[in-house]
Amino acid sequence: xxVIGGGFAGVTAAREAALRGCTVLLLEGRExxxxxxxxxxxxxxxxxxGGAWVHWHQPHTFSEITRAGLALTLGDDGERxxxxxxxxxxxxxxxxxxxxxxxxxxxxxxxxxxxLPMPHDPLHAxxxxxxxxxxxxxxxxxxLGLDVEEHDVLAAELESLAHAxxxxxxxxxxxxxxxxSGYSLALTQFTGGRVTIARGTRAxxxxxxxxxxxxxxxxxxxxxxxxxxxxxxxxxxxxDAFEARVAVVAVPVNALGAITFSPxxxxxxxxxxxxxxxSRGIKIFIHARGEPVLNNSLRxxxxxxxxxxxxxxxxxxxxxxxxxxxxSVCDATDVTWVQRSLDDLLPGxxxxxxxAHDWLVxxxxxxxxxxxxxxxxxxxxxxxxxxxxxxxxxxxxIANGWAGFIDGAIETGLRAGARAAAMAxx
Numbered sequence: 438x439x440v441i442g443g444g445f446a447g448v449t450a451a452r453e454a455a456l457r458g459c460t461v462l463l464l465e466g467r468e469x470x471x472x473x474x475x476x477x478x479x480x481x482x483x484x485x486x487g488g489a490w491v492h493w494h495q496p497h498t499f500s501e502i503t504r505a506g507l508a509l510t511l512g513d514d515g516e517r518x519x520x521x522x523x524x525x526x527x528x529x530x531x532x533x534x535x536x537x538x539x540x541x542x543x544x545x546x547x548x549x550x551x552x553l554p555m556p557h558d559p560l561h562a563x564x565x566x567x568x569x570x571x572x573x574x575x576x577x578x579x580x581l582g583l584d585v586e587e588h589d590v591l592a593a594e595l596e597s598l599a600h601a602x603x604x605x606x607x608x609x610x611x612x613x614x615x616x617x618s619g620y621s622l623a624l625t626q627f628t629g630g631r632v633t634i635a636r637g638t639r640a641x642x643x644x645x646x647x648x649x650x651x652x653x654x655x656x657x658x659x660x661x662x663x664x665x666x667x668x669x670x671x672x673x674x675x676x677d678a679f680e681a682r683v684a685v686v687a688v689p690v691n692a693l694g695a696i697t698f699s700p701x702x703x704x705x706x707x708x709x710x711x712x713x714x715x716s717r718g719i720k721i722f723i724h725a726r727g728e729p730v731l732n733n734s735l736r737x738x739x740x741x742x743x744x745x746x747x748x749x750x751x752x753x754x755x756x757x758x759x760x761x762x763x764x765s766v767c768d769a770t771d772v773t774w775v776q777r778s779l780d781d782l783l784p785g786x787x788x789x790x791x792x793a794h795d796w797l798v799x800x801x802x803x804x805x806x807x808x809x810x811x812x813x814x815x816x817x818x819x820x821x822x823x824x825x826x827x828x829x830x831x832x833x834x835i836a837n838g839w840a841g842f843i844d845g846a847i848e849t850g851l852r853a854g855a856r857a858a859a860m861a862x863x
Contacts (some may be wrong), residue, residue, distance in 0.1 A: 438861050439464065439671050439681040440651075441659050441696075444472020445846035446831040446853070447687035448642060452649040453854025454685075459861050461651035462679060464671065466658035466801045470646060473689065473802050473833075474843065476637035479792050480724050480756075482748075486794040487720070487805070488638040488843060492628040494618060495844035497851065498641075505644035508635040515733030515745055519783060520593065522586045526784075531733055534590065535622075541591035542622045544581040546615050553616040557838040559609075559814055569612055570814045575603040593735035597743030597760040598629070600718030600805050607715065610808040610841070617839055629842075630745075638843065645847075658801075661697040662686065664826040683860045685853045687831040687846075690714050690821070691803035698825070705820025706830075712817065714834055716808040716841075719764040721793040722747075723757040723775060727786035732757070734783045740767050744782055754789065769793035806841030807834040827860055829853045 440451045443465030451461045469475070474488025491509070493499045502509070518534040520527055552566040553559060559566065569577070574595050583591065592603065598614065599606040618624035634641055646653075661672040662684065669684040688696065693710045701707065721741050731746040741759030748756040759782075761767055768774050769791045776788040796802045809817075821835040831853035836845025 438462070438857055439669065439679055439684040440687060441662070441671065441684065442472065442687035442832070443467070443470040443653065443655070444687060444832070445474065445642060445645070445843050446833060446850040447472070447685065448646045449847050449850025450685045450687060450829075450831050450854035450857065451651045452645055453851055454858045454861070455649035455651040457855070457858035459858050462681070463651055463653045464657045464659055464673070464679075465653065465655050468656045470653070470655070471639060471642055472846070473796060473805065474638045474642065475794065476639040479722065480790060483637055484722055484756075484792075485633075485638060486792075487796065489633050490629055490631065491634060491843065492632050494624070494628050495839050495842060497847040498839075498842070498844040501641060501645060501847060502634065505641060507640055507644070510633045510635045512631050512633065512747070513731055514631075516731040517733070519732065519734035520590050521736040522589050534733075534735070535626075537586055537590045538594055539622055541581065541583050541587040542594075544583065545577060545591065545595075546612060546620070546622075549612045549616055550620055553613060556613060556616040559613060559837060560819060563814060566609065567815050570607065570609050571811050572608040573604050573811055574599055574606045574608050574611060577608040578603065589737050590735060592737040593739075593742050596737060596762045597735075598625075599715070599808050600760065600762060601715040601808050602717075602762055605715045605810065607809045607811045607813060609814055610715075613840065641843070659696055661699065662828060663699045664828045666826050669827050683827045683829065683857045685829045685831055685857050687850065687853070689802050689804065689832060690807075690834040692801055695800065698828075700825075702825055703820060703823070705817060705823075706825070709813070709817035709821050712810055712812070714804060714807050714813075715810050716805040717763055717765070717797045718805050719759070719761040719767040719769075719793055719795075720805070721759045721761070721767060721769050721775075721791060723759065723779065723791045724754060724789040725757055725779065725786040726754045726789055729753045729755065732783055736782050739782050740778050742782065744779075757783075764793075764795050764797040767793065807836075807845070808841065809834075824856075824860075829857050829860075 741761035744759040831849035833845035839845040
């Protein structure tokens with residue numbers, strides 16, 4: 438069996454198949470495992486360039502955390518909240534700003550409980566979900582009749598969740614997150630931003646990868662997959678070829694177009710790949726000097742318009758993490774640009790250093806977490822989960838539940854690994 442892609446989905450699929458007696462070869466284009474999660478050193482400590490937050494509402498992830506005996510860390514909430522209305526900064530407590538966000542959020546998610554009554558089965562009520570699935574976030578937002586403050590606060594929140602321009606991102610991606618979080622704004626914020634694994638996501642990845650024996654080849658990019666009812670042949674960019682009875686392709690939707698399939702994939706899959714998913718944002722880390730308080734600032738349209746304090750250091754400096762809607766307008770290597778942008782969001786702080794990974798330029802991701810464009814659930818979701826001969830598909834982008842999260846990747850890896858092992862025996 439061959440697994441293409443070494444993120445959480447691919448590693449989980451490889452483990453599941455190996456535990457069922459399969460000989461497994463995993464091919465990963467990067468020189469590391471982890472996919473769109475990446476724990477790496479910066480500024481004297483480990484940071485999560487991709488991935489980080491987990492929660493007990495994410496069943497597959499929490500099962501793996503329990504199995505591995507990993508400790509968790511609860512992050513602090515902001516002490517001081519800032520937001521912008523018509524370009525003017527306002528400041529109060531986080532509780533006061535969340536009350537403004539809640540008013541808009543309640544309008545935004547109205548009807549979702551009927552459209553997504555079983556969040557881990559998104560097509561269960563597709564007849565009711567379809568009206569949401571046809572909308573961008575911007576279209577949904579513009580019809581809510583919010584006042585200016587409610588609109589601007591909610592727009593900034595939504596940009597951080599969507600990691601994409603709101604006129605490109607499908608509304609269901611955020612509505613699904615809300616449903617999976619118990620139909621609660623507070624839990625939507627909590628599940629995606631408070632709890633981390635003490636030793637980083639790489640500790641969880643290592644626990645999964647080391648639970649079974651399978652061969653890993655890093656720095657091996659796949660160029661083509663030939664498949665039939667009898668087996669699969671995988672060709673690398675360096676002209677190596679590998680044969681197997683079955684393959685699992687665990688590659689982000691936005692990167693699938695770089696692999697040639699013969700015969701070509703189904704019309705439904707080709708349509709999904711052509712449409713792609715919308716996330717194109719930035720996750721930027723900023724080491725800054727200023728008042729040693731925990732900040733949380735929002736500003737719609739800003740390059741990293743959701744910014745929060747992550748760590749307060751003993752020397753009075755702090756590490757901030759910012760999320761923005763478009764990586765192409767951000768340059769974390771340009772401290773002058775970062776300072777100017779920070780002044781427009783959180784004035785009074787001096788940038789010492791900054792870093793980010795450009796997941797949009799990264800050829801093995803071409804984007805960040807799964808934010809589907811309109812029409813995904815009506816037209817593409819089911820098609821992307823179907824096998825093609827003896828080729829199966831996995832990845833957080835096509836998860837039933839927590840798409841865009843580690844949990845969604847593990848979910849699809851569990852399913853694909855078990856099914857691939859069964860196919861390999863026939």
